[in-house]
Amino acid sequence: MQSVAQALDRLSGLAASPTVAKLAEAFAAAGYELALVGGPVRDAFLGRGTNDLDFTTDATPDGILEVVKPIAEAHWDIGRDFGTIGAKVHGHTVEITTYRADAYDGTSRKPEVVFGTSLEDDLVRRDFTVNALALRLPQIALVDPSGGVEDLIAGVLRTPSEPEVSFGDDPLRMMRAARFASQLGFEVEEGTLAAMSALAPEIDRISAERVRDELSKLLCTDAPRRGIRLLVDTGIAARVLPEIPALKLEIDEHHHHKDVYEHSLTVLDQAIDYEVSRGRLESPDLVVRLAALLHDIGKPATRRLEPGGAVSFHHHDIVGAKLAKKRLRELRFDNDTIKAVARLIELHLRFFGYTDGAWSDSAVRRYVRDAGDQLERLHILTRADVTTRNRRKADRLGFAYDDLEERIARLAEEEELAAVRPELDGQQIMATLGIRPGPVVGEAYKYLLDVRLDEGPIGTDAARERLLAWWAARGDA
Missing domain, CATH: 1.10.110.30 (Hydrophobic Seed Protein)
Structure with missing residues (x-):
């Protein structure tokens, strides 16, 4: 937390920047008020970097456009109905919004947009006091009608x-x-x-x-x-997101299992740590974080109390993937995100069979094939899912996954594993069997893909021989 003097120094420096100074001069010349508002002012007190420049003014959207057009490299009015005009000024993107005095009718999902005339009234209608701070320009005067600075300090x-x-x-x-x-x-x-x-x-x-x-x-x-x-x-x-509180499963005195809710939060924490430390994904990665939070939401529906105090959650991965799809669709997530999250949840248990016995190369190929373009995310989710306090068990699982990743890397180098395909494509299959396009071409392709996954590269000649043998065994020739 910066002192008030330090924060004002930072804000003065920001006000002197070419973008802010140019806007302040233009609005003052046109007879309008202008203030830097919200996040940039708050972050100056917190010593955080400033990414967004948000301004508020008594000018209407039409007035904002009149001022901005001559000094902006570009401008847009997609938020005009809500009083917001966007612009690019001196290489920086800014948003300028007319003072607001919105009102909700208590039932509508959107406010009735009402423009205001006072900076102080605009600020007291904002969400939190720490965001209800403004810096009047060009005067460099801090406006804090709600005690936001005190709340920042506290x-x-x-x-x-x-x-x-x-x-x-x-x-x-x-x-x-x-x-x-x-x-x-x-x-x-x-x-x-x-x-x-x-x-x-x-x-x-x-x-x-x-x-x-x-x-x-x-x-x-x-x-x-x-x-x-x-x-x-x-x-x-x-x-x-009712699936999350539902993870707080009752635990009776006879049947014990880890707290699924706390486990899920820990998996989320660890997934973020892996996401950052591995550095192979753009961070933050929303898909990884959704999958980590939701990976066990199938457990409440699949919990079974077994004799002897055991608890089972058979097929919670499949059930969880379906529940995640349903919830994310209701929240209007895009199809790519829904598909990726569901796939990760469906596959998140696959690795745990690896420690029961050495996987064949075929099993490793299928792991990669099934993960597809989600492989790196699956690596992160699977590692993050290890939350045991038993250090020996955690180390064993960690070493096992290290080994699996090394095998994937080795096979990928040898076989172009990320692009595993049969050695014959659809056209070659039809030419070899003398058939026309149809469902049987897909069946043949799947057969050759299974051969490829099980045995690795065998060459096109051997693939043709295997295909002809498969075809003869079907009796369709």
């Missing part, structure tokens, strides 16, 4: 107005509280936390797309565990 999230009013205006702010708790490492103020629990049903008013976006932002923070706990503890998760 590490507290609190709404500028009564939380019941703020969350009633926009229930999505409750999910933002969870996200900022994770992103900033802050605690949610007691009254604000109580309002989240009391108003959890109001999240049903928010569109699936907005819920999805906020959940994705939470998962892409450096440490999302804190925010997920908040969503679960306040009852919000039960309405937007």
